[in-house]
């Protein structure tokens with residue numbers, strides 16, 4: 001990569017943009033709400049069931065001026081969901097400062113594995129066993145969304161729930177390919193442990209991005 005571009009990416013003035021789209025938030029607390037999604041490339045957490053593996057290699061996604069991303073996003077929605085890849089791979093300060101200057105609500109989807117940067121109105125923390133979330137993101141998370149691939153993920157979910165604030169909303173979300181097997185487990189678990197709620201990837205049922 002050109003040295004000048006690399007410097008800008010390091011500062012968050014440019015970001016490797018994979019895709020952006022206006023859709024309905026499919027998951028978690030804001031499920032059903034229209035929002036503009038900004039998907040930033042780059043992730044080395046390595047979830048074997050990740051549904052956007054094409055996002056992992058940041059070099060495949062064009063470094064894009066952060067101000068251009070914001071100028072475009074503001075045309076679509078007052079709620080912007082920043083996802084990836086793992087957005088906290090990058091410094092989110094410039095992106096979120098500019099989004100807030102435009103009066104937009106900033107939401108993040110993150111594993112929390114890297115330093116929390118940026119100003120967020122809503123943090124969706126989806127922790128992963130391979131790279132655990134930082135203490136700071138656990139304290140600040142508004143929702144905890146644990147993906148359930150097998151039974152051990154319920155144990156992991158409780159372990160992670162012990163680290164978030166008392167107001168954090170707790171979700172169990174079936175891993176998509178295992179949904180037929182794990183949905184009954186989740187349903188039973190939530191009835192037995194009603195501090196948890198079910199989250200489904202409703203956009204996949206609706207056939208929207």
Ligand SMILES: C[S@@+](CC[C@H](N)C(=O)[O-])C[C@H]1O[C@@H](n2cnc3c(N)ncnc32)[C@H](O)[C@@H]1O
Nearest residue numbers: 049050051084085086109110111126174175176
């Ligand atoms: C693709 S990730 C990107 C953001 C960030 N890297 C993270 O993992 O939170 C967006 C959300 O999709 C969830 N997710 C990814 N693959 C999934 C799958 N196969 N089934 C269910 N949820 C999945 C993640 O746990 C996360 O909550």
Ligand SMILES: Nc1nc2[nH]cc(C(=O)O)c2c(=O)[nH]1
Nearest residue numbers: 024025026027083109203209
């Ligand atoms: N509709 C829709 N809702 C989503 N919520 C979180 C998503 C993500 O990939 O981060 C996502 C996504 O990819 N599409």
Ligand code: SF4
Nearest residue numbers: 043045046047050085
């Ligand atoms: S952390 Fe997120 S983007 Fe990275 S591999 Fe896991 S689900 Fe995919």
Ligand SMILES: [Mg+2]
Nearest residue numbers: 051052083209
């Ligand atoms: Mg998705």
